[in-house]
Amino acid sequence: MTAPSWDPQQYLRHADHRTRPFLDLLARVADPPAVPAPRIADLGCGAGNVTALIVDRWPQARITGYDNSPQMLERARAHAGPLLDFAEADATTWTPAEPYDLIVSNALLQWVPGHVDRFPAWLDAITPGGTFAFQVPGNFDRPSHVLMRELAQSPRWHNRLAGVLRHGDAVLSPTAYLDALTRPGITADVWETTYLHLLHGADPVLDWVKGTGLRPVLTALADDPDAREAFLAEYRDLLRTAYPEGPHGTVFPFRRIFAVARKGR
Template identity: 50%
Template sequence: MTGIGTWDPAGYLRYAGERTRPFTDLLARVDAADPRVVVDLGCGEGTLTASLAGRWPGARVTGVDSSPEMLAAAAARVVPGRVEFTLGDVRDWQPRERVDVLVTNAVLHWVPGHADLLVRWAGQLAPGGWVAVQVPGNFRAPSHVLLAELCRSPRWAPVLAEVAPAADAVLDPAGYLEVLAGEGLAVEAWETTYLHALAGTDPVLGWVRSTALRPVLARLGEEDTAELTAEYAAALRRAYPPRADGTTLLPFRRVFAVGQAPGTSR
């Protein structure tokens, strides 16, 4: 994850099951047999990073994240000589050696112009190495459109216009395919819309509080946070009404791309 304010590991993990599914679906398309160097860029609190060591027992797995809070949580998952975590921004990261599997899951939407990063990372793969990318693709969904409208409204624009969610934060699958194929990789790209049945009071607000809403609230004091949150919550309740069983459906589009470099993997 990139450095935009303070991350809350507990809040992010509130919907750990729903957030794990895209990672699992992404890695299912990576057919690396016996990689030695595996890197997870934007590793968060490290649970999913550690799972990579279970899949590839012969690999040395490194998680990179810019959040000290997330890395403090990840420390419990360190395995000396097998799984390590390091502080760093994905925009500046450079590998010590060629990478066999490079994973970046739900990170690049925080990085404007990240196609250039993908070009650089493709050039850092070992022969036969893999890059696997997953980004949320819901920036035109009501959850994000409503937040962007609030941020750009006369009441909030002077403080929040710069952090309003951008509709073009990510590419579509064809865009990622073109970027990676342009670097000589064999690419598979796709999208999936997951339907999450969320329980509790204002569950969509709870979902976005630890993601899209986080950089917005970082700009506000306590009273303004309460005012904006109340207004946003009311709009979300109208856009995502509860079902008869009390749960609320949140359709969530995800965009995926997996590419393999030419050559024989080591």
């Protein structure tokens, strides 16, 4: 799968809804052992808006946000400060070069095939008393993804989009994450939550996925605007049936999986 291009402006259109799971994750993270000046890595920092929330929580921390998207990093650097910087890194190969009191990742790992294989190296880099925490979407079996994959595999689009999208196993089950994280000296807490986002405006679910899950399709069709618009029109009609507008807006159920793994002192 070719790495998708990202549009920070489109991604941030639903920033309030997207930020809530990160705040819920952060609420379960204990203060790092090096407070008041911990070393923190935000892996997959995106546009930097959630990295700024880490600064709010631990203003004396030295924080680095890592991402492999030049577009996202350009937007993120607007948040940089004396103790906050951003650097390019690919989570498929990133190995910490120094100890961290907290490594946190928000809605990244679903883009990293075999990401559980990276857990041992990341956990080894955590200081005693420190934490590795992440959240990932758990909705790959929901209509927004299933319809997208089915359309991409249809006769009209198969030749253009075969192998472009992630499959339903892009993330593990909560039990599998618990098994992957639990080991001597590590205590893991894993849970799931389904948010009922109430979206507004025309075709809001399509607008949402244009910032995230649909990026591989938009990237693959970027050189053919007519094809891009044709795919979007077909997909839009499917989404309108799957997520009908109600009297107060469009309800978009969104399951997420959370994990917090803490190393003993």
